Amino acid sequence: MSAKKSKMKKKAEVKKVKKTAGRKSKKEKKKESPESRSQMVIKDITDTFYKFRFYPVALKDFEEKENAKKHLVGMYREGDEYVKQSLLYLCHEGILQYFPYKHPPNFDFHKARMPEADAAKVRFGVYRTMFNFNSSLEGVLEIIGLLGELNDQSSAKALTHLFSFFSCHENESSRVIRNAIIDAMGKTNSVYSFRALISYAKVIESERLFSRIINSLLNWEEKINRLEISREEKTKMRKELAEILSVGKTEFTEGYVR
Numbered sequence: 001m002s003a004k005k006s007k008m009k010k011k012a013e014v015k016k017v018k019k020t021a022g023r024k025s026k027k028e029k030k031k032e033s034p035e036s037r038s039q040m041v042i043k044d045i046t047d048t049f050y051k052f053r054f055y056p057v058a059l060k061d062f063e064e065k066e067n068a069k070k071h072l073v074g075m076y077r078e079g080d081e082y083v084k085q086s087l088l089y090l091c092h093e094g095i096l097q098y099f100p101y102k103h104p105p106n107f108d109f110h111k112a113r114m115p116e117a118d119a120a121k122v123r124f125g126v127y128r129t130m131f132n133f134n135s136s137l138e139g140v141l142e143i144i145g146l147l148g149e150l151n152d153q154s155s156a157k158a159l160t161h162l163f164s165f166f167s168c169h170e171n172e173s174s175r176v177i178r179n180a181i182i183d184a185m186g187k188t189n190s191v192y193s194f195r196a197l198i199s200y201a202k203v204i205e206s207e208r209l210f211s212r213i214i215n216s217l218l219n220w221e222e223k224i225n226r227l228e229i230s231r232e233e234k235t236k237m238r239k240e241l242a243e244i245l246s247v248g249k250t251e252f253t254e255g256y257v258r
Contacts, residue, residue: 038079042086045075049090053139057131069142073149087150088158094134094143095162095177105129137173141180148184156190163196179212186216191227194220194237201244217241 048068051058055065076087103109110125111117117125133139144162147155163181166174182200185193194217201213224237 038082041075041079041083045072045079045083045087046090048072048075049087049094053094053133054131055133055139069146069149072146076150084150084152084154088147088154091143091147092158092162095140096165098134098137098140098173105135137176140177144177144180144184148187151188151190153190153192156185156188156193156196159185159188159193160196163200178209182209182212182216186219189223189227191229191237194241198240198244201247214245217244 048071052065052068052072055068056062059065059068072087076084079087105126107122107126110122110129114122114125129135134143144159147159159181163178163185166177166181182197185197197213197217197220201210201217204210204213220237220241224234224241227234227237
């Protein structure tokens with residue numbers, strides 16, 4: 001009888017320990033959950049972005065690519081600052097990885113970048129250059145469009161940073177990229193984008209780029225009313241916009257003159 005009681009007592013103690021351990025585990029889980037969730041989202045962003053980059057070779061379906069882009073935008077808008085910065089970083093690196101290809105990205109090019117790598121690894125670098133979406137102009141334009149869809153001050157600043165960089169280089173691809181950035185800035189609701197477009201329009205010398213900026217600013221005529229800013233600020237923005245658009249309607253010769 002005493003043996004039976006002893007056995008029952010041990011079972012009760014084991015059960016108590018398990019219960020206590022379970023409570024502790026839930027407490028720890030609760031404590032760690034915000035950071036854990038953030039890390040999970042960042043992993044999801046990274047995986048989705050790389051999937052997006054592998055279109056159209058590893059990721060063959062156009063709809064899958066579009067769904068990946070929508071997923072990235074959704075995670076960005078719902079994420080914290082750390083999550084947002086992670087996606088902005090990936091976009092920034094994805095776009096600027098295209099730039100070194102002003103040199104022929106052949107075996108010798110990759111060997112110079114990875115002098116210690118064996119031939120197989122260098123060849124893999126060549127294949128990646130050939131097949132990654134962002135190593136071609138259309139892929140870079142897609143990432144710029146993605147930045148425009150993120151639609152906040154941080155993504156707008158990323159766009160102006162890229163515009164400044166590609167303005168330092170005069171070739172066809174740089175001109176195409178600058179045009180895409182100006183278009184993306186016209187589609188955002190960021191006041192920072194508006195201010196940047198206004199400042200570019202005042203000093204730009206290229207007739208084609210000026211026209212592009214005017215087209216982007218035309219998108220702001222309706223958007224100003226929907227902005228959550230003071231009435232005075234809206235009035236100021238409308239005045240600045242009207243001044244630039246009035247110049248855009250006249251014959252453009254050689255730059256903007258106030």
